[in-house]
Amino acid sequence: MNDSAAPDLPPAERWRAEAARLGASPHHPPNHAVRNALAVVILLVATAVVVDFARRPALDWEVVWKYLFDPTVMTGIRNTLLLTVLSMALALVLSVVLANMRLSGNPLLRAIAGVYVWLFRSIPLLVLLILWFNIAIIYPRIALGIPFGPEWWATDTRNVVSGFWAAVLAFGLQQAAYTSEIIRASLLAIPTGQREAAAALGMTKVRTFFRIIFPQAMRIAVPPISNDTINLLKATSLAAFIAVPDLLYTVQTIYNRTYQIIPLLLVATIWYTVFVSLLSYGQYHLERALRRDRVGRIL
Template sequence: MSETPGAAVPLAEAQPAAASSAPPLAVRRVLPQRHLGRWIATAVVLVLLAQFVHGLATNPFYQWDRFGYWFLRPVVLDGLVVTLEVTALSAVLGLLGGIVIALARLSASPVLRAVGWTYVWVLRSVPLIVVLIFLYNFSALYRTLSIGVPFGPAFFRFDESRLATDMVVAVVGLSLNEAAYAAEVVRGGILSVDQGQYEAAAALGLSRYRRFTRIVFPQALRTIVPNYVNQLIGLIKSTSLVFYVSLLDLFGAAQTMGSTYPGDIVPLLLVVTVWYLILTSAVSAVQYHVERHHARGAQHALPPTPLQRLRAALTGLRARVRREAAA
């Protein structure tokens, strides 16, 4: 059969017509997917947040004028200094004790392993307030402490009631409790080092001490430091318990002033809350930068800082506005 020229003409004419009806490729816009549920959830959260802020600002029960009066009072600042001192001393002593206990748990000696495991088990099981009160009444069990030959004569004797001041009891109690948790942090960091590092250090002929100090421990710090900085946040909040051993820290100062001025209990609690938020936020900022510093050897690109994220978000928003205006 022979093709008729007239039959091909309508098909050829139909293709340009269909092509001309579609918009050019440069004019087409790709619309993002709409997330209705996400927008509804965001609106609900914003409404609840606005109601909460409005309640804080307008409820006279909070007495914000009294909050401003107490926030920088000397009695509150003195308690804040005590909190910082107890936290700093307990953090350092707790970390040192945790290293010793972690090494005992990793030791080849079954006695050291058993003692280290028992210490961690007991101190993590007993509430901190019980440890503090027990140490506060320690003089009832041992009136004097001595240094000398075991089961033999004593060379030096100390009066425990004079030695164990309120600050000493608070620091010792928090350090003992902190060491139990720090020991697990340190032990986990040491175990995270690859076994090949141990074998390479042994192949170089290094002693066990130099293997640990030069090879293993520096690599374990990448895991230990961020986790222990996070542990400091819990330690800051735990210092509020030293009030029960007669040490006037930040919380203790607020409790004392609340007993003297019963009408200012709520403003004083708000003062304590804000100061603890400031302290924990500062530690959280340090933790972020410490983790970012130690991530240099594990990631090709460092995670952006909050300021860099804000700049990127503003840049993206500006570019989106320009595209919308151009369209």
């Protein structure tokens, strides 16, 4: 810009004059009137839809409030939460092992983990659930002992793998296949230079993994794993197909007796919404705790 053309003007005025000389149009704040009007219309329509839905006689809110804290429903809630916690705990432990096997230098370990992930991602969850529920048909007895030798302990499979534990195994083993890929990708996202620096400091591979690599990988893995936990919570409703008394099964039991299908399904919907909201809230605070400026506090 030629400052000698207007030496007496303030810098801001000189820039505007130069911009006008070059043909640049002045910046005007955008007019959001149309956008704001559209947002108001959408809000009004959404409100009208929600109010109309809530006023439908089929919902029968008196029945909803009657059964919302019913002891049978509370038992179903307890089983749903227990299914979610046990299945996700199994999935997390197994997924860390599988992810490290996939990253191992041993081709046999990589192949075993790869086949596991391929197999459990290929089988639909409902099919896997029914298979585990009927595992006693394939293995009538469970025994511990020396292969092809004496048995130290044996029992019928049905005494060990009940419907509840069949659901835990089905949910946990399949979720491990998905979660292991999340953890593997998170581990690969950590620069190799950090491993080399830890080795230069004399740290063992195990110590390097748990003190340097794994905490950083978790910051990457927490959001998708949290989403998987929410999906797993909702997927536990499939346990109703094998008569596990979870939340959905208990409300089905009630409406099969009272024929009040919609109000009881609304009860289940309310509770699932509450738990998903709590998990989302916990995810938000967990992500904040794992931010880069707080890593030192959690290590």
